[in-house]
Each structure stands twice: as C-alpha cells, then as structure tokens.
Amino acid sequence: MALKLSFACWDYDRVKAIEDGRVRPEGIELYFLNYRVEETFFRQLRFHEFDVSELSLSSYTLTLNKEDPPFIAIPVFPSRYFRHQSIYINTKAGIKTPQDLKGKRIGLPEYQMTAPVWQRGIMEEEFGVPMTSVTFFSGAVEPSAIERTSKIPHSLPEGVTVTAITPDQNLSQMLADGEIDALFTAYKPSSFDTSDHVTHLFPNFREIEAEYYKRTKIFPIMHVIALKRNVYEANPWIARSLQKAFAKSLDVAYEALAERSALRYMLPWLEEHVEQTKTLMGDVRWWEDGFEENRHVLEKFLEYHHKQGLSKRRFKAEELFAPNTLEAFVL
Structure with missing residues (x-):
C-alpha cells in the first residue's frame, strides 16, 4: 500500500507532472496542495502542516540551528532566480x-x-x-x-x-x-x-x-524541497523516491519547452529565448537539480548566510540534505 503524503508547492512547470499525476513517486501517494509560496512557508514553518513542502532556502537553513531540526531537505530546487x-x-x-x-x-x-x-x-x-x-x-x-x-x-x-x-x-x-x-x-x-x-x-x-x-557558474537557488524530519526518519526511502520523481517531472518540463508544433506557452519567441539561454548556460540543461551539480551554488549561499549572522556556524553543503540523496542516479 502506498504511503500517503501531503505536498505543498506552487504549480511550477517543473513540478506540473507531479501535480497532475503524470509522474508518481514510487511507493508514495502524494496529495498536491497548490499554494503560493508565502502561504506554504508561513504554514510549514509555524505549524509544520505538510509532510513535504517547498521552503525558502534561507528559512530552511535557519531551522538547522535548532537542537532538533524539524525538516530535512532533498537536492531539488523548485525556484531559482538571478537577483x-x-x-x-x-x-x-x-x-x-x-x-x-x-x-x-x-x-x-x-x-x-x-x-x-x-x-x-x-x-x-x-x-x-x-x-x-x-x-x-x-x-x-x-x-x-x-x-x-x-x-x-x-x-x-x-x-x-x-x-x-x-x-x-x-x-x-x-x-x-x-x-x-x-x-x-x-x-x-x-x-x-x-x-x-x-x-x-x-x-x-x-x-x-x-x-x-x-x-x-552560479544560478542562485531560492527554494528547496523539504520533508518533515520525523516522516523521513520513519521512512528514509521516501527521500530517494521523491528525488527520482522530481527528476522525471523536470524532464517533462524540458520536453514541453522543446515542443514546436504548437506553442505550449504564450511566448511568441520562446524558441529564441531558449536558444539564448542554452548558449549562455549550457546546450542541454540549464536548470538542474542534484547535489554535486549545485555544490558550488550551495556553498556560496552558506558562506553568505553564516557571514550575515543567520547560521550558528558555517554549514557544509552536505548537511542540508538527506544522506541517501547526495549521490547521482540514472532514471
């Protein structure tokens, strides 16, 4: 029987296939809650309402200052933005x-x-x-x-x-x-x-x-996917299952951007924008999850976070994530 988990996240293109059920994490029945980020962050950080949620990278890192941190993340980054x-x-x-x-x-x-x-x-x-x-x-x-x-x-x-x-x-x-x-x-x-x-x-x-x-080579990470730590500790396998599902959903989003027979998005020159982005950021994938691929981005963020007085110590990038999600995998 699949484990039922609630998941609060905005309906980004990179998670859309999870929201609509085209991608299902193995062994998990996800109940997708489409909330704007401000509501998700407030409810999760104050009341721990959801089993899995999108969280601010800074707020999540702040929770690691606690004796018993309430969440543990996986290296999936639903929001990135040059600021x-x-x-x-x-x-x-x-x-x-x-x-x-x-x-x-x-x-x-x-x-x-x-x-x-x-x-x-x-x-x-x-x-x-x-x-x-x-x-x-x-x-x-x-x-x-x-x-x-x-x-x-x-x-x-x-x-x-x-x-x-x-x-x-x-x-x-x-x-x-x-x-x-x-x-x-x-x-x-x-x-x-x-x-x-x-x-x-x-x-x-x-x-x-x-x-x-x-x-x-820094494309700043804004948000991360985090699990309630007690849910993860009772079922450590869910971190890897969710990570694989997000990777499949990201593939679906890339496929939609590559579609040329009809416009999937209301952008007349989408193809030109995609080509410009690929020229600058990579011929294949410019938005990529995973730990090693993003270690340098995370380390720079953690450097800033600690220097700005927010982290009790300079955390290592590995400390942010469930140990079983640090290694790459092949879908």
Whole structure:
C-alpha cells in the first residue's frame, strides 16, 4: 500500500507532472496542495502542516540551528532566480553605481529572506558594499500585504542595523517617497510602475546577470524541497523516491519547452529565448537539480548566510540534505 503524503508547492512547470499525476513517486501517494509560496512557508514553518513542502532556502537553513531540526531537505530546487534585477532604487538618492549604496537606507521584506541574502552577499563581495555600511528597514512591500515578521528567530551580526517599519507603512511607497533609497526584494514593487523616481539599480540587468553567471557558474537557488524530519526518519526511502520523481517531472518540463508544433506557452519567441539561454548556460540543461551539480551554488549561499549572522556556524553543503540523496542516479 502506498504511503500517503501531503505536498505543498506552487504549480511550477517543473513540478506540473507531479501535480497532475503524470509522474508518481514510487511507493508514495502524494496529495498536491497548490499554494503560493508565502502561504506554504508561513504554514510549514509555524505549524509544520505538510509532510513535504517547498521552503525558502534561507528559512530552511535557519531551522538547522535548532537542537532538533524539524525538516530535512532533498537536492531539488523548485525556484531559482538571478537577483541583480530585483534591486530597486530611488532616482533622487544619488545612486549611479552599486558602490553608491554605501550610507543609504535599504528596505527589505525580511532580513532572513533568501533573495536579500544573495543580494547582500553579492553587493559586498562583488561591489564592495559591506552590510555595516547601510541601514536596513524591514516590512511589507505593498500596502495590501500582511505585516512582515521573521518566521524564525535569528540574530544579527555586530554592526548591522535593521529597523521594522510601522504597520501603516510599506516599502514600495517609502521608496517612491524617498523615505528609503533602495529596495532589496524578490518582488517588483508597484511603485516601479507608478512612480517616475523608482527604477532598477542595474538597468542592463540581463547583461550583468549573464556576466555573473559566465564568471561564477552560479544560478542562485531560492527554494528547496523539504520533508518533515520525523516522516523521513520513519521512512528514509521516501527521500530517494521523491528525488527520482522530481527528476522525471523536470524532464517533462524540458520536453514541453522543446515542443514546436504548437506553442505550449504564450511566448511568441520562446524558441529564441531558449536558444539564448542554452548558449549562455549550457546546450542541454540549464536548470538542474542534484547535489554535486549545485555544490558550488550551495556553498556560496552558506558562506553568505553564516557571514550575515543567520547560521550558528558555517554549514557544509552536505548537511542540508538527506544522506541517501547526495549521490547521482540514472532514471
């Protein structure tokens, strides 16, 4: 009899075949719950509602600080994103280059959020903007958003200042009004479309991100798939079964992108975009799960996470995952 497990995740193209049942993990009956990431993260981190779920890489890593970590991950990464393009500035703040961020007021939804971890790390390492050289303000990006508070307690390194905005404030409007000078986020603030004073830090972000990838081979990981640790410990085999199912589902997503008889997606020049991506990131697979393939990305993230005061120690990449999922396999 198959083991019944709940699985909360957004319905990305790379998991769609699992959601609709075209791919089924061996020995497991998955009950797919299609939630936006904010709901999944909140409910799982606060209440441990789901047997398997998508989780923020940073939040998941924070849980490893606990004596008895509640989750254990598998090397499957449903969300990846270059984040240079998600840094916004007020054009009146005198910011012409990344180095001009020094001394500025920077908003972010949560200090521990994965996107700002990458953004702070890149700004410091690549452009010489230390975290201690700016002042951070945290809270809701939009007026309609719920008040942002960290889902997991964490510390701050010496010299780093984070001030919570008030419930009647929002970072998008604060950026437009010049109350903050820049915004590190995962979301495009609405003021980008409504204010003449909000723009990208990197207007040519595609070229900047392409150069970053060519030089580092890092395609930043945002989210990971995590299992409740007690469920995993009672059934260690499920980690490998799920890993194989996600690999098959990823194959299905690649097949859909390659289809040319009719457009599967509402993008008229999809083929050109795919070819450009392959030229930059690899002729076959530019989005790849697995441990060894992503060790360098994970190690860089863990370096940033620890330096930013979020990890109690510098975790090794291997410590993030179920031991039986570290080795490659052939489908």
